[in-house]
Amino acid sequence: MLDPRRFRQDPEAIAEALKIRGFELDLATYHDLEDARHTLQTELETLQHERNVKSKHIGVAKQQGEDITPLVAEVGDLGSRLDALRDKFQQIQESLHDFLLHVPNLPDASVPPGDSEEENVELRVWGKRPEFDFEPKDHVELAGTSLDFEASVRISGSRFSVLKGNLAKLHRCLIQFMLDVHIEEHGYEELYVPFIVNRETMTATGQLPKFEDDVFFVRGEIDRFLIPTAEVPITNMVRDQILDFSELPLLYVSHTPCFRRESGSHGKDTRGLIRVHQFEKVELVHITHPDASWEALETLTRHAETILQRLGLPYRAVVLCGGDLGFAAAKTIDLEVWLPGFDRYREVSSCSNFVDFQARRAQARFRPDPTARTELVHTLNGSGLAIGRTLLAILENYQRADGTVQLPEVLIPYMGGVEVLQF
RNA sequence: GGAGAGGUGGCCGAGCGGUUGAAGGCGCUCCCCUGCUAAGGGAGUAUGGGCAGAAACCCAUCGAGGGUUCGAAUCCCUCCCUCUCCGCCA
Numbered sequence: 001m002l003d004p005r006r007f008r009q010d011p012e013a014i015a016e017a018l019k020i021r022g023f024e025l026d027l028a029t030y031h032d033l034e035d036a037r038h039t040l041q042t043e044l045e046t047l048q049h050e051r052n053v054k055s056k057h058i059g060v061a062k063q064q065g066e067d068i069t070p071l072v073a074e075v076g077d078l079g080s081r082l083d084a085l086r087d088k089f090q091q092i093q094e095s096l097h098d099f100l101l102h103v104p105n106l107p108d109a110s111v112p113p114g115d116s117e118e119e120n121v122e123l124r125v126w127g128k129r130p131e132f133d134f135e136p137k138d139h140v141e142l143a144g145t146s147l148d149f150e151a152s153v154r155i156s157g158s159r160f161s162v163l164k165g166n167l168a169k170l171h172r173c174l175i176q177f178m179l180d181v182h183i184e185e186h187g188y189e190e191l192y193v194p195f196i197v198n199r200e201t202m203t204a205t206g207q208l209p210k211f212e213d214d215v216f217f218v219r220g221e222i223d224r225f226l227i228p229t230a231e232v233p234i235t236n237m238v239r240d241q242i243l244d245f246s247e248l249p250l251l252y253v254s255h256t257p258c259f260r261r262e263s264g265s266h267g268k269d270t271r272g273l274i275r276v277h278q279f280e281k282v283e284l285v286h287i288t289h290p291d292a293s294w295e296a297l298e299t300l301t302r303h304a305e306t307i308l309q310r311l312g313l314p315y316r317a318v319v320l321c322g323g324d325l326g327f328a329a330a331k332t333i334d335l336e337v338w339l340p341g342f343d344r345y346r347e348v349s350s351c352s353n354f355v356d357f358q359a360r361r362a363q364a365r366f367r368p369d370p371t372a373r374t375e376l377v378h379t380l381n382g383s384g385l386a387i388g389r390t391l392l393a394i395l396e397n398y399q400r401a402d403g404t405v406q407l408p409e410v411l412i413p414y415m416g417g418v419e420v421l422q423f
Numbered sequence: 424g425g426a427g428a429g430g431u432g433g434c435c436g437a438g439c440g441g442u443u444g445a446a447g448g449c450g451c452u453c454c455c456c457u458g459c460u461a462a463g464g465g466a467g468u469a470u471g472g473g474c475a476g477a478a479a480c481c482c483a484u485c486g487a488g489g490g491u492u493c494g495a496a497u498c499c500c501u502c503c504c505u506c507u508c509c510g511c512c513a
Contacts, residue, residue, distance in 0.1 A: 009475065041473060045482045052482085055494040059441030068493085075493045222503075242433070363470095367433085370451050371468080 001100050001360045008034065020107045020322035022115060026099075033096045040089040047085060051078050101203070102210050105357040107322050108331040114321025120334070121321065126305070127314030129338050134401045138341025139392035140272040142399055143167055144423040147272070158270075159262060159277045161388070166421050170394070170407070171280070173414035174387050175255050178282040178307055182384055186303045188253035188284065193233035195256055199223045201236045204362035206328035206354075216259045216277075226259035230283035231381040238287050239362040242374055248366060249296060250287040253384070255280065273388040274346065280387035284351075286380040287364070293353050293378035301333050301351040304384040308348070311408045313393050314338040316345055330355045333382075337389065341396040348389045351382030395421075 007014060007030075015025035058071045112121045130136075140147060146167040152160040163171055182188040196218055202208040202225050207215055216226040227233055234252050243250075258281050269275035284303060286296045301317065308315045320332040329352035336345035356376040359365070365374035398406045405421040412419055 004472095005475075038473085041482085045473065048482060051493075056442060058493055062441075072493050079493070244433095371453085374470085 001357060002103055002106065003356075003360065004100060007100065014103075014106065017106045018104065020111060020113055021104060021325050022323045023104055025103065030099060033092060033099060036092045037089075037096055040085065040092055044082075044085045044089050047078065047082055051075065051082060054078070098209070101361075104325075104327045105330050105354065107325055108353070108355075110319075111325060111331055112319060112321045115323035116321075117324050119321040120318040120324055123317040123319055123333065125314075125316040126309065127312065127338070129314045130340060130397050132340070132399075132401075136340040136396065136399060137403070138272065138339075139395040141341075142395045142403060142405065142423065146423050156277075159275065161273055161276055161278075166415075166418065167391075167423070170411070170415065170421065171387060171391050173411055174390055174394075175280060175282060177310075177411060177414055178384060178387075179253060179255060181307060181310065182253040182282070182284060182303060186251070186306075188251045191234060191237070191252050191254040193230065193237075193254055193256060195227050195233075195259075196224050197227055197233055197236070199225070201232060201239070204239050205232050205235050205358050206361065207232065210327065213263050214261050216261060227256060228260045229258050229381075229383075230254045230256040230281060231285060234283060234285040235287075235358055235364075235379050235381065236362060238359075238364040238377065238379075241364060243287075243364075243366040243377065245289075245366055245368055248287065248289045248377065249292060250285075252285045252287075253282060254285075255282045257281075273392050274342075276388065279389075281383050282385065282387065284382050284384040288378045288380065289366070290356065290375065290378050293355060293380060296378075296380050297331065297333065297351060297353040300380055300382050300384075301335070304335055304349045304351060304382050307385050307390075308335065308337060310410050311390070311394065313390070313397055313408075315348070326350075326352065328352075328354050328357050330357065335385070337393040339393055339396050340399075341392075346389060346393075348385045348393065349383040352380060354379045354381075 002014065011025070011027055011030055011034075015027055018025050054071070054075050058068050058075075061068050061071055112119065114120065146164045148162040148164055151162040155162070179190060183190050199208060199222075202215070207225075207228060215228050218224040218226060233256070234254055237252065238250070257278055259278055262275060262277060265275060273279070284300055286293075286300055288296045305315070305317070315335055315337045318334050318336060320326075320329075320334060325332055332350055332352040334347050335349040335351070337348045338344075339346050355378050358379045359376040362379075364377050364379070366377050367374050394408065394411075395405050398408065400406060403423065407415060407419055407421060
């Protein structure tokens, strides 16, 4: 959520800044709500004050043994007038809050203009794309029966996967490898977190209220949702917390499954592991001092890149243009791995700085020094990396003419000495 | 699943219908005193909002939401959560 004060001060400037991401701010509605809020609030508070004063008088009079009936009469219908006014005020407050919850974050000044993916700007390219003296296969062809979509369709439906044998093991080892690097070399603290979360948690990170159609809902006594990314539970570690200055930055890493409805992507990426309802990720989250978040975005992105480099996978880093930017992000750098089977780069990590946007929704604060007022922290996250897509990138980049796959050096110890995958 | 006890500030904890945003303690900040140390004295110390900011003033907030009342931390209802005992269970 954007700062309501800043909003009040200059909504036109905010509307202008949001145009970069192609968001049309409904200024008329905003002004209507804000004006109504202001009028009602003043009116309500005056009336409340009146009631408080009179009630206090009654208390004093009663204690002194005076007759309070005339005083009670004087309060008259104040109560019912207050009730009516409070209802109206709360309704407006709710509408205004809801309005603000639907407004995306302001893009950082460095975010390039553009409407779609095509206008993202390449920052750097790493690694040499493999050259094959044969026609490279995609991961579905390569994995053969180790990737059992017939089973996953029977078990759950389309867009799920069943991995078998060494392919399933490689999938598990990738998780282990990534966690080890981030914990032992990059200094992250590992977390194990819930995969089913409540509405408040989903609202804090920005998935709700706007994107309820994109996530899986769990039926029950209270509303709960399957996490679409580990960012949700991890960032909510600091929801409603007041951290000490000395605790920052917090660096968390966690491996979780991610569940997505993919409701807007019918017919898109239907082949293989590229776009599924359930996949695994190792996620990096930074909770930082507001002055440190831009540097942290660099650090976090480099940490994710380290994984690709260790695995010897060619990739490029792109900065997302305004039109491709996610709802809560101020700036995002995507890491895209080269996929020979698709003859293109595909996203394996998305590293974002949310500045205070999520922190405000989450009321995640810190105290700069013992006497100071609390301030909002900044939050960042990025995949380090998406497991399924990394797995298929390994298959496609390391494939050989005979259909076997040579494993990257760093994974061999994890695989118990297995150097080549045969399917 | 059954029975019971609870949820109050950064933390502990009192209050159970009126001037209580909340005693007391711990912690923290500033000042004073004490030649170190230990200890002592004083003042201050929630969040959000009315309001860009400061002061003053005002409003709201005692797990959440409703209700009763002139007035609710306090009484009633619903929900959420925590703890203890029993049962069940990876």
